[in-house]
Amino acid sequence: MKLQLIGNVGAVCLVAATLGIMVPAGAAASFATENPWAAEHIDKLPPDIRRQVTRRERVCGSNALAGHYFAVSIEGHGQRFISLHFENFSCANRAQVCRGDACLHEIFAESGGRHRVVFSNYVNDVKMTNEGGVVGLEVSHGGKRYNLRWDGRGFVPVKTRNGY
Numbered sequence: 609m610k611l612q613l614i615g616n617v618g619a620v621c622l623v624a625a626t627l628g629i630m631v632p633a634g635a636a637a638s639f640a641t642e643n644p645w646a647a648e649h650i651d652k653l654p655p656d657i658r659r660q661v662t663r664r665e666r667v668c669g670s671n672a673l674a675g676h677y678f679a680v681s682i683e684g685h686g687q688r689f690i691s692l693h694f695e696n697f698s699c700a701n702r703a704q705v706c707r708g709d710a711c712l713h714e715i716f717a718e719s720g721g722r723h724r725v726v727f728s729n730y731v732n733d734v735k736m737t738n739e740g741g742v743v744g745l746e747v748s749h750g751g752k753r754y755n756l757r758w759d760g761r762g763f764v765p766v767k768t769r770n771g772y
Contacts, residue, residue, distance in 0.1 A: 644675055644676060645673040645674070645675055645698055646673060646674070647671065647672065647673055647674075649673075649674035649675065649676065649678050649679065650662075650672055650673075650674050650678070650679075652679075653679055653690070654690070654718075654723055656722060656723050657679075657690060657692070657716055657723050660725075661692070661697075664694075664697075664699075664704065664705065665699075667701065667704050668699035668700055668701050668704050668705065669699075669700040669701045670698070670699060670700035670701075672697065672698065672699070673697075673698035674696055674697050674698065675696035675697075675698075676696070677693060677696050678692060678693055678694075678696040678697055679691070679692055679693075680693070680736065682736040682737075682738055682743055683738070683743075684738045684741050684742055684743035684758065685741045685742070685743075687717060687718065687719070687743070687758075688717075688718040689715055689716065689717055689718070689726075689736060689743055689758075690715070690716045690718070690723065691713065691714070691715050691716075691734060691736050692712075692713065692714045692715075692716075693711070693713055693733075693734070694706065694711045694712040694713065694714075695711040697711075706730070707730050709732060710730040710731050710732055710749060710750075711730065711731075711732075712728070712729070712730055713727070713728070713729060713730075713731055713733070713734040714727065714728045715727035715728075715734070715736070715745065715763070717758075726758075726762055726763060727745065727756075727763050729747070729749075731747050731748065731749040732748045732749050732750070733747070733748040734746070734747050734748075735748075742757055742758060743757070743758040744756060744757040744758065744763075744766070745757075745763055754766075
């Protein structure tokens with residue numbers, strides 16, 4: 609007898625059955641209904657950020673869809689930051705958000721319920737950090753890495769022994 613599994617749900621159920629684990633029906637169903645590229649990842653953004661993303665959607669020439677990690681947030685000293693990673697943004701005219709392997713990354717700082725852009729650049733990756741309540745950025749571009757930290761008004765370079 610030949611058994612064929614279809615998708616992750618079948619694999620999860622087989623592993624669970626083999627190990628004698630009960631899998632709640634809702635958990636198994638979530639694998640089948642999860643959409644990695646969805647407009648809801650944009651729709652859940654604060655309205656002022658969503659408007660800026662919608663402007664990009666128009667120049668992209670298609671309806672915007674975003675991956676799970678398109679928007680990431682972090683807090684430090686009571687201030688919230690939202691990072692947008694456009695490599696996780698579906699766009700018909702990709703040149704509007706990416707240049708080769710460098711894609712647009714934007715960081716918004718929240719103040720008084722409003723958001724303003726405090727970092728915008730075409731780089732390979734940006735990772736937000738929080739060390740001792742101070743928000744920082746680890747930026748990767750062209751095989752190099754540099755660090756920035758929030759000084760209350762903007763992100764400023766952090767000097768290291770090897771430069772920036």
